[in-house]
Amino acid sequence: MALNIALAQLNYKLCDFTGNLVRIRRAIEQSASADLIVFSELCLSGYYPQDMVEEPGFLARQQAVLDQLLALSRQTAAALVVGAVTPNTGMGKPLHNSLLMIRQGEVVLTYHKQLLPTYNIFDERRHFEPGPDAPAVLVFNGKRIGFLICEDAWNNGGNDYTIDPVQALAKAGVDLIVSINASPSNVGKPAQRHGLFADMARRSGVPLVYVNQVGGNDQIVFDGGSFVVDPSHGVVHQLPLFEEATESLYFDGCFHLNNQSLTVPVSAAMEEDSEFYYRQIVLGLRDYAAKVGFRQVVIGSSGGIDSALTLALAADALGAENVVAITMPSQYSSVGSVSDSVDLCRNIGVSLLEHPIAELVGNYRGGFEHNFATKPSRLTVENLQARIRGTILMEYANHFGHLLLTTGNKSEISVGYCTLYGDTNGGLNIIGDLYKTEVFALARYYNQHHGCEFIPLAIINKEPSAELSEGQKDTDSLPPYPVLDEILKLHIEGARLRPVEYSAAQAFVQQLQQNGEQATIDRILGLIAKSEFKRRQAPPIIRVRNRAFGNGRQMPIAAQH
Template sequence: MLRITLAQLNPTLGDLEGNAARMAEAARRAAAQGSGLIVFSQMALTGYYPADLLGQAGFMDRVEAALDALRRESAALPGLHWVLGTPTRIDHASQAGTLLHDSLLVLHGGELRLACSRQVLTSGDFDERRHLASGPDGTRLLQIGQTRIGLLIGAEAGIGDIAEPADPASPLARVAAAAPDLVLHLDARSSHLCRRSQRHAALARVAQQCAAALISVNQVGGHDGLVYDGGSLAALPGAGVVFEARRFEQDEPALVLNAAGGLHGAQGEALAPVPGEGLPVMEFYRRQLILGLRDYARRCGFARVVVGSSGGLDSALTLALAAEALGPDKVVGITMPSRFSTTGSVDDSVALCRNLGIELISHPIADLVAAYGQQFAASFGQPLAGLTLENLQARIRGTALMEYSNAFGHLLLTTGNKSEVAVGYCTLYGDTNGGLSLLGDLYKTEVFALARHLNAHAGRELVPQVVIDKPPSAELAPGQRDDDSLPPYPVLDEVLKFLIEGPLLPAEQYAAARDFVVQQQRSEEGRALVQRVQGLLARSQFKRQQLAPVIRVRARSLGVRDWQMPVAARHV
């Protein structure tokens, strides 16, 4: 029997010394509990993905120093094998330049026992070929006692849209041909709405193809706009996924491989069934956004956040998520009424912040708007009116929020949702100001649903029902409503889903969005609506390229990494 610890850790990109220390602590715990093998995630030492940190002077020297420290740590734990991921230098002349390998190393008793490098690179979340080269053919089998262990890294397991090639020399085919008793897969797979089902299906296929138990270890934590949800797992041939570690948390579970090639819990217990369905969609969104904000703020050195509280739903939901992620005492709301703001909106902000237990500060802007108007007329010879006046109010509010951020050190959260950002229904350098967007990958219809879910999850009214029920409005002009300028959100969102995500949507969402757009194309009015949305999406690209990072929850966000559209182009 072999006891295996799955070290699902939350590494910080580039924190080599801190990551190595956390890995060593996990190894000591594993050894104390009787494990003979500890498995870390892909690039666990650096965190995945270090991007251009890999090219910084001295970075790989630090990597190698941290690896040497881990090697020395392994000497003090002679009964434990360490399997970990790290970038390594290419040490042969056939690879020119400064490219590196994404490698899997096995440490034991103070020695490097085995090394292999990933051969299947991807162009998914990152342009890996900017920094990495495919690894050479090499040993893919580790022997621990009588147990033969096959080794895979990242995309070599064929997850998502990366299909494992039929080539019998591929890493997966070679591992399968070696008839292992166990397959270890080091992963770093970011989370979105469809990803869990993709991982489960792909890794069940790997276990089946290799006719062996499989263990896959994923990292957890937020890194800029991406969130890694953990969910490290085990699969068996014929049975599929039989174990899943905690999601959105660090976890160090242990499994035991028995002599028959099966798996059971650390105390000999049978493994509980793993539900095929993951978290409900809104609960997945809640946990993804909370972890993303918590880690982004912590890693960027922000203890507190500030949000402009308009009395509308987007800012209300942002405040509610921030209060749960960081604690109410770490969140400040600022209400900035103008002459167009309704009394109800200010009162709704007061009720919201009272419900959440956060501080609300009032910063009226009517006098500032008037002063701008007077000077504009004096300098340019015409009154400040129309869209210029509307945008001015948003920009004064954005400036006030940035002043507060600068003066008091709070991270400013922007509040725009995916529907608004997609069609440019936002003011550049105004309501788009901020260091992070929580709702930028949620369509407006999902914002309504998530607000209701937060209330249900809390068992009380966090977001006042009146805020959820009232018609959306920017309140920049008398009687203004969003649907004066945009199609109704249930209509707009279906068109946007089809245009932005298309086949990347969950199957049922794609079918609904496709059928909706097909139905629209059958009438002149519907064709005009779809064409208008396409035009708005294209013309607002210049705004999106200047916006704050977006925490991704769906397969394709509008962040610059996912939505790579040119600005100066003919789109439709």
């Protein structure tokens, strides 16, 4: 007997139980002929609710929508596979991360996630107790179906955990594995998933259905990309990346779509990293603004590449009419800092306002000298300009109700090449996980994607400068960005890099050492360590790489490095 399986890849808002139920209900309506509708991990609350699971009303609010879902299931022939937080009635942490199979108003199977990740951005053991080491198997429509939750499938060859839920299901003789997931996205992740699950299906000899959530929740973006795996052919079908989708397939031992057998492997890879970054950042900003409650954003426009890219991406995410740019020239600003901002904003249709700061800087300098009986140092004046600009931007954001986007890239944030309470002001940073070389590459991709030079080449080709003092260039304080970025990648991400990136960074840094540049490397590593206090106070960053600042890299401030 063939099984009609619907994959529901949806965009959830954290703890918006009622809104999430609306999405689930819509997917059920779209899958009227399905036998089994599969949703993602913790779909009732969205992933990851963090300490909200400890709030007194959390389980009651979830139960209220679960009761509605149970009632809804009585009106459909399909069985539903959903993810939910459930209470732990035994020893250990008070909760489980669970999978529920619902049919005709009853929960016919409950499975608790066995492998709870506590690495990188994950900290599930903080709230959840692992489920028992036992396979979850249910005979449904003549098929023995085994169930997993996300990390349960990531014990590659049994090297990371003492138990292997996949192996247990294979030994139980299942015909199909259904895995519900909330797998955060980063560059290279879709291809990594394909490789992992294709290998897992091949080794176990069992076909697999993988359903992931999509959308941005705070800094984390989920890319969807749900798929099915044939043991002989690998991943043979995938839902879109970065989009909601609900789609039905038939399974009779093999997968079929539109009466066609799915036997041709599909690729998860995009043509280039910049395309991936573009789609992830645009979705991440759009969801962050919508879920937090902002319609419009404001950005300081310096005429440099970072603010230009931020403006362009924001216009695509929210609409140009919802983006405001402010240029704030000082006595050290080049003519191009204003004219290039004018050209950029005209190209992308963004409103540009001007608020010169030279007089404000002069007043502050005079007040400093008068009250403290000494002239402010060059560094003090440089930081003063950044802080005045940051204050103006926050002033505008407060008055008009806009979200302020800060514009620092990962290279600058790594080494502290930014001013606390100045250019770090803001509610979100959308390019803060991109190294400077990636910022340039994404700006070029942006123009290519739009088929037009929206970001002027004058900005892309301009030598980077903070323009806080006469003739200042970034290279006065830092190595050239192609050099700096390889040092940073190796130190910050290391073996978490994709293999090709890791080998390239290792070879590059080794060559620097052979060329007598160890002092440069040591200086950069020292700057990274000394700048932790700035990163701790910086706005959230949309994560696009494997190891991002924030909860993905937890380092002490007061430590000997």
